[in-house]
Amino acid sequence: MKVPRSLQIWRLGIVNYSDALKLQEKLVSDRKIHKISDTLLSLQHPPTYTLGKRRTDHNLLISEAELKKLGAELHYTQRGGDITFHGPHQAILYPIISLRDIGLGARNYVEKLESTMIEIASLYGVKACPGQKGETGIWVGDRKIGAIGVRIQYGITSHGLAFNIDPDLNYFKHIVPCGIADKDVTSLRRETGNGIYEAVEKPAPHVTYSKEHQCHQALKRANGGRADAEMELAELLLHLLLYSLLLPF
């Protein structure tokens, strides 16, 4: 018998990396003892470089002092994956999900994160695909648009995905992103040319009316900062896609 499942979505705006890490640790403990249901953190970070468990800091091309002068922070983490950059207008999703409860392994889970990003890209008319073997992430041609780094403890996930809506891509020049040299980084804005709004097609068929309504509401809020409204819309679409992929009906 299938137990009804829910996903609580927390939209947090811009959050410091350390604060987000502490929050995730607390949520993983709570999820382990079934105090909370599956939870999704949706946020952005101020300019931050992060390394994974393998501590591949040879892929950081500047010193930590120079990095700080740029107004960025550096963090060593326990997630999988190599070095990456997070910044404003890059959508980040940290699902805190019990993989054991849904019988998913790490590989399938990562594939679902990839599918989420591929689908949102296609809603904007951008053809993205997973990387070649050993190059997890989402690519448009040989330009990387989305990254993944996950941690699994007690069968519960933390960290997650980072999708480039419109971050400042110059920050990526100071690293070898994900340890893959000679490949570019890109964003939804760069791939859609003149304006993310115009590129959005109708919401996907499986999106119900009430969710469509929310999408249109977000579109209408053009007054306070067009870039913010675009970001909000993209984040909302990401939630819906991840939700529909993780909770099959």
Added chain:
Amino acid sequence: MASRLLWASRAASYLRISVFHRGFSSVIKDLKYADSHEWVKVDGNSATIGITDHAQDHLGDVVYVELPEVGVTVKQDASFGAVESVKATSDVNSPVSGKVVEVNEELSSSPALVNSSPYEDGWIIKVEMDNAGELKKLMDADQYTKFCEEEDSKH
């Protein structure tokens, strides 16, 4: 693993029965199993520990194994290290409590042994157990096989 699947598909079409999409993970008799998909081979007071075929299949290609130091204590159900695959680091838990007496150094240069030989060359640590009674909490091969089937059918 792939050849087993091929054999199974051929046998199934000959017998005209439908084949399940998922592969057949191997389970070894005489080992004990934890519900976090680690196995333990007991020899007197010594326990060899690794992750199961089911676990390595669901993880994907292992690119890195974080090993504990020799001499540290491990506790049943607590994490002692991790494996990294497809940008995910997954904790590995100990099925028994005790002291680590040996770690598989081969895994530092050849982490893929965990995938290709999860029960033999891909062993991870050897532990001197301090409470053999804990083995009662673990599953035998048949129980573990059933456990995996139930878990896989959830999705």
